[in-house]
Amino acid sequence: METHGEDAAVQAVGALADPARRRLYDYVSSKDEPVAREDAASATGMSRTLAAYHLDRLAEAGLLETSYARDPGRGGPGAGRPAKRYVRSARETSVSVPPRDYRLLAELMTSAVAADDTGRVREALVSAAEAEGTRSATPARTLETELRDRGYEPSDADGSDITLRNCPFHRLAQRHTDLVCGMNHALLRGVLAAHGDDPERARLDPQEGRCCVVLTGSF
DSSP states (O other): HHHHHHHHHHHHHHHHTSSHHHHHHHHHOSSSSOOEEHHHHHHSSHHHHHHHHHHHHHHTTTTTTEEEEEEEEESSTOOOOOOEEEEEEEEEOOSSSSSOHHHHHHHHHHHHTTTTTTHHHHHHHHHHHHHHHHHHOOSSHHHHHHHHHHTTOEOOOOSSOOOEEEOOHHHHHSSSSSHHHHHHHHHHHHHHHHHTTTTEEEEEEOTTTTTSESSSSOO
């Protein structure tokens, strides 16, 4: 791992140590569409100037990405300049002290499983994932808390199904989609079973920008 890469990751994670920046980052991350400074300031209870300062620092750290757009319905002469907007960066940031490369290990292992023509290793992985979901779940917590703590960012905003806005295995899923999504699906089936819920609620429904699994029904 290159030194400048480590330094950038440390600086990015360090940017979230400030409570105000963490609130802004969490708010922007909770939205599917780019967020305007005014909206972020209002949602986090700070002035627009302060919010803009912290948002730009988060963008400089690589945690947010920026774009410019006018509000819907505003255009043409006199509409003013497009406003700066922020969205969570697709770039992953992690820090390990001392340096460890579990990501490389995971990529090597998934590549090896994908290369197994017999399908036996894949079956063993799916079985192990479902068993791990059952074993490691904490039924004393709500299902929403369980999913949130595992990094899925669950949302039932549409009132019908629970979508998972983040995939904890995103990078691996990009390279080995079928394998990783199948493992993820099995893991969530195990989590549901541990919570006394119906494992069949977990279904594969790949969509751009979110986890490949959807849970039918609401919390």
